[in-house]
Amino acid sequence: MANKVWVFVDQFKGEGHPASWEVVAAGRKLADEVGSGLTALVFGEGVEAVAQTAIHYGADEVLLADGAPLAEFRVEAYASQLAKLAQDDTPDVILFPTTTRARELAGMAAIDLNSGVLPDVIAMDLEGDTIVVTRPVYAGKLLAKSQCAAKPQLITLRARAFGKPEADESRSGEVKSVDVVVDEGTMATQVVDYATSDGQVSLTDASVIVSGGRGTSNRADLEPPADITDEKEQEIWRAQQGFLLIGELAEVLGAAVGASRAAVDAGYIPYTHQVGQTGKVVGPDLYIASGISGAIQHLAGMRTSKVIVAINKDPDAPIFKLARFGVVGDLYDIVPALTAAFKERLDK
Amino acid sequence: MKIVVAVKQVPDSAAKVSVENGEVSWGDAPLVINPWDEFAVEAALLLTEEHGGDVVAVSLGDEDSKEALKHALAMGCSEAILISDPSLQNADTQAVAHALAAAIQKVGDVDMAVFGKQAIDGDNAVTPVQVARVLGWPALTLTSKISELDADAKTLKVERSIEEGRQIVEGKLPAVMSVVKDFGEPRYPSFMGIRKASKAEIPVWSAADLGADVPAAVVSWPEMSNPQAREVSNEIIEGGSPEEIAATLADKIIEEGVV
Ligand SMILES: Cc1cc2nc3c(=O)[nH]c(=O)nc-3n(C[C@H](O)[C@H](O)[C@H](O)COP(=O)(O)OP(=O)(O)OC[C@H]3O[C@@H](n4cnc5c(N)ncnc54)[C@H](O)[C@@H]3O)c2cc1C
Ligand SMILES: Nc1ncnc2c1ncn2[C@@H]1O[C@H](COP(=O)(O)O)[C@@H](O)[C@H]1O
Numbered sequence: 001m002a003n004k005v006w007v008f009v010d011q012f013k014g015e016g017h018p019a020s021w022e023v024v025a026a027g028r029k030l031a032d033e034v035g036s037g038l039t040a041l042v043f044g045e046g047v048e049a050v051a052q053t054a055i056h057y058g059a060d061e062v063l064l065a066d067g068a069p070l071a072e073f074r075v076e077a078y079a080s081q082l083a084k085l086a087q088d089d090t091p092d093v094i095l096f097p098t099t100t101r102a103r104e105l106a107g108m109a110a111i112d113l114n115s116g117v118l119p120d121v122i123a124m125d126l127e128g129d130t131i132v133v134t135r136p137v138y139a140g141k142l143l144a145k146s147q148c149a150a151k152p153q154l155i156t157l158r159a160r161a162f163g164k165p166e167a168d169e170s171r172s173g174e175v176k177s178v179d180v181v182v183d184e185g186t187m188a189t190q191v192v193d194y195a196t197s198d199g200q201v202s203l204t205d206a207s208v209i210v211s212g213g214r215g216t217s218n219r220a221d222l223e224p225p226a227d228i229t230d231e232k233e234q235e236i237w238r239a240q241q242g243f244l245l246i247g248e249l250a251e252v253l254g255a256a257v258g259a260s261r262a263a264v265d266a267g268y269i270p271y272t273h274q275v276g277q278t279g280k281v282v283g284p285d286l287y288i289a290s291g292i293s294g295a296i297q298h299l300a301g302m303r304t305s306k307v308i309v310a311i312n313k314d315p316d317a318p319i320f321k322l323a324r325f326g327v328v329g330d331l332y333d334i335v336p337a338l339t340a341a342f343k344e345r346l347d348k
Numbered sequence: 349m350k351i352v353v354a355v356k357q358v359p360d361s362a363a364k365v366s367v368e369n370g371e372v373s374w375g376d377a378p379l380v381i382n383p384w385d386e387f388a389v390e391a392a393l394l395l396t397e398e399h400g401g402d403v404v405a406v407s408l409g410d411e412d413s414k415e416a417l418k419h420a421l422a423m424g425c426s427e428a429i430l431i432s433d434p435s436l437q438n439a440d441t442q443a444v445a446h447a448l449a450a451a452i453q454k455v456g457d458v459d460m461a462v463f464g465k466q467a468i469d470g471d472n473a474v475t476p477v478q479v480a481r482v483l484g485w486p487a488l489t490l491t492s493k494i495s496e497l498d499a500d501a502k503t504l505k506v507e508r509s510i511e512e513g514r515q516i517v518e519g520k521l522p523a524v525m526s527v528v529k530d531f532g533e534p535r536y537p538s539f540m541g542i543r544k545a546s547k548a549e550i551p552v553w554s555a556a557d558l559g560a561d562v563p564a565a566v567v568s569w570p571e572m573s574n575p576q577a578r579e580v581s582n583e584i585i586e587g588g589s590p591e592e593i594a595a596t597l598a599d600k601i602i603e604e605g606v607v
Contacts, residue, residue, distance in 0.1 A: 012512055075477055075487055100510050104489060107441070107474030111481040116442055116567035119472055136575075137471050141365040142372065145571040188486040188520045192505070195514040202511055208607060253607055271529055272509065277361050277468060278383055278529070285606040297361050307606045308580075309597070325600055326584045327593055337594035345598055346607070 005031040006091040006152070008041045008082070009054050010102045012073070016050045018205055019097035021057045023157050025165035026124075027095050028058030033126060034092075039063060041085065041094075043078055045071035048175065055173035057165050062173065067180035072191040075104045077182040083112035084181045086152055093131060096156040106154040115150040122161040131155065139277045139300035159204055160283055201256040203275065208286045209302070210250040211258030211275055212331070215291020215312065216242025216268060219332045232267075239268035242331060246290060249339045252346065258282070258302075260292045276301035290331040294319025311335065349401035349499050352452050353392040353425065353462045354479075355385040357409050357416040358469045367572045381416040384464030384527075386423075386534035391491075391527045392462045393424045393535070399499050401459075402426040406451050408436060408444055414550050421545035422537030428548065429455070433555040440567035441470075445478035450560035451553060452483065459499065463526040465490060480524035488523050492530035 007027035010017040024040060031038040040059035042051045044066065051062040065081050082105065086094065094109075096102035098120045110117040123134040130147055133155060137144045148154070203209065217239035224234040243257070250257050258280075259273040275282055277300040287305035292298060294310070294317055302308070303322060310323035311334045320326045327334050359365060363377030381389075392403045405420035407413040408431040417428035431451055436443065452461050461483075466473035480487035488506050492514065496505040502521040507514045509528055537545070555562055585600070587593035601607055 075489075076481075079481065100490065103473060104477045104487070107472075107477045108481045108487070110442055110474075111445065111478050114563070116440055116565075117472075117474055118567065119474055135471075135569075137569075137572075138359070138365040138372075138469055139361070139471065140575065142367060143573050143575050144569040145573075146567060146569040148567050150566040188523075189488070190518045191515060192518055193516040194512065195507075195516070204511070265533075286601065286604075295362075296364075300361075303578075307601065307604050309601065320582060320584075322578070322580060323582060324580055324604070325597060326582060327597060328584060329590065329593065333590040334594060337590040338598060340591070341594040341598035342607070345602060 004036040004092040005034065006039045006041060006086070006094040007059065008094060008096045008102055008105065009050060010097050010099045011042065011044055011047055011050045014044065014047055014050065016053055017097060017099050019099055019159040021053070021165040021167070022159065022162050023095050023097045024054055024057040024059055026157055026162040030093070030095070030124065030126070034129070037061065039091070041065075041082065043070045043081055051175045053167070055175075056167040056169050056171055058171070060173050062175045063178050064175050065178050065180050069180055069182040069184045069187070073101050074187065074189055074191065075101070075108050076189065077187060078105050079108035079112060080182055081180065082109045085178060086113055091152045092129060093153045093155060096154070098156040098158050103156050106156050110154050113152060113154075115152055115154060116148040117154045117156070118146055118148055119156045120158050121155050122158050124155070139297075140281070140303060141300070158283075201254065203256045203258060203273065203280045203282055206256035206282070207284050208253045208255035209258045209275070209282055209284045209305075210246050210253065210255050210288045210290070211260065211292060212243050212246045212263055212269070212290055213260035213292030214262040214266065215331055216246070216263060217266070218291065219330070236267050239263065239266065242291065243269055245332065245335045245339070249288070249335055249342070252339055252342045253286075255286075260295075260298050289319050289323075290335055292319055293317045294322065349396055349399045349459045350455070350457050351392045351396060351401065351403045351460045351462055352455055352458050353385070353388050353403055353405050353420065354448055354464070354475070355389065355405050355407050355416045355420050356382045356464075356467045357407065357413040358382045358467060361468055367574050370572075372572055379412055379415060381419045382464055382467050384466055384468070385416070387529055387531060388462045388464045388527050389420050389423050389425065390534040391525075391531040394531060395460070395494070395497075399497065404429065404455055406431060406448065406455075408432070408439070408447055417550055418545040418548065419537065421548050422541040423535055424541060428550050430550050430552045431558070432552050435555050436562070438565050438568070439562075440565040441472050441475050441478055442567070443562050443565050445475055446482055446560065446562045447555070447558060448475070449479045449482035450558035450562065452479070454553070454557075454559060459502070459521045461485075461522075461524045463524065465526050465528055476524055476526040483522075483524065486519045486523045488517060488519050489526040490528050491525050492528050
């Protein structure tokens, strides 16, 4: 039986992105449903170990393109490599994780393959040999059923929408090395360097997120150091004390720190933390919003969280409507108390 | 430098979007320029202010989309072009990308095409890389900063924001770039700008005018629906002290099995 279902494994510096394993597991299910094998694609340099892990998560075989031109992810190079393999072997569907890299790869490969891309999908249904997907659109205000009439169907799966994958180290499969088709001489870009962020939990993968909003700057009895005289600077200093408390709670919970746009725009915290329509879209098991009012653009980024907890001084804040648990109170009082309570209970 | 910036007209981000009788409706909320594209216009204008040149705004859509173009003109773009054709009614991102790429070719001598990160209606975030591929230009997506640009040597160095932090990439012009927010808040249109924009005649290019084949759409979205309303039972946690509240809340969260 031909291997008609393919999955792309996104890796960074030799580590498979966790969302990739969800995709391999989802690909396994789909392959079983259509009665085909599952082929995983692993590109990079020195990434043989990633290929083995793909087999543990459910791949029958891996096409491994390992070589210098693929050492750094460059979408142009990866798209050429992927398109070549897909032209030779004509899979019906290629699944990708919805990481920044893999989403762009799917988009670019769609052009080379004269097909279409269905990004950020939360459900797949098989109708004949066409996959009908469900995608949130308008920032999750609507759901679209969508499909692609051409082959291969290029589909990126939203992280955490397809269940937790499980590795089975006893699984075996074949790793086939394929030729690297990228010619470095034709490449117009070079990756020079990374300035990586500081080992914090990434928002999109986090199962718990603790977020702060404009309310973090609102504690009157908090006296800024005397050398900060500018009013704006004083406000930022106050907010940062609030975010320190949020960071402590996040640490106890192994959580990522999020923020509202108001907090980002006011300079309390960098944009990479922003949750919402113009920030990151997240769906953790637990989302704790403190000092966030719950504007529609913020809700757009976190409304699918399983359990939402709101801490806000204002009992009429719209965030309470979405919250499983709410506390009407000052985050400066509640957040540290919650940190202490979890420390005790989680034995940390 | 000659820069093209791609802008889309979308329902306001505060609109309550829903499906009524099978049609997407946003009530009486206004259509506006896609918020990410305002950042793109700002970035393009900053670039020409530093390096000289002009910014041409293009949009693909119906007659309504002229409003997004007028906003771009009012911000300071020097020209605007609408791509509109009945054959593009149900265009998917691939078709849009081919049409935008053809328009960029037709404008001619373009050094850079600047895009928003994502259109907030379809939430695809793939059009910029697709346009880059059609043109054969490098895709410098999610750029937060241009650290070097030599317009004569046609080289540049940018910082991109990716999941793992910032990535520094060197590339060549012409290039496609999509921008995140770090270039700066989009400027407000000036009074003069608004006057100029309101008088501007915006040329409309049909599919035939583009002088390239735009492939038919392969992606369709036959069915839109309202997500199921979430049944949340709200519970306000009360207590005599923050410690008491926190203790109850922590227990309840643990009971939900989410930590
Ligand atoms: C095009 C567009 C895109 C946008 N995209 C986003 C986005 O991606 N993400 C996003 O978040 N927003 C976005 N917004 C902004 C959004 O509309 C709101 O302005 C923003 O979310 C408000 O942030 P906030 O809740 O922190 O601030 P506010 O609305 O000012 O709320 C602060 C809250 O803190 C409470 N509070 C104050 N002090 C305390 C205290 N000591 N303890 C406890 N509670 C306290 C107050 O009661 C209030 O409810 C967007 C807006 C537009 C126009
Ligand atoms: N119809 C359109 N007209 C002009 N620009 C568009 C159009 N669709 C998408 N774009 C551009 O491509 C970016 C990404 O869009 P998308 O891939 O649809 O999320 C947008 O921010 C715009 O810059």
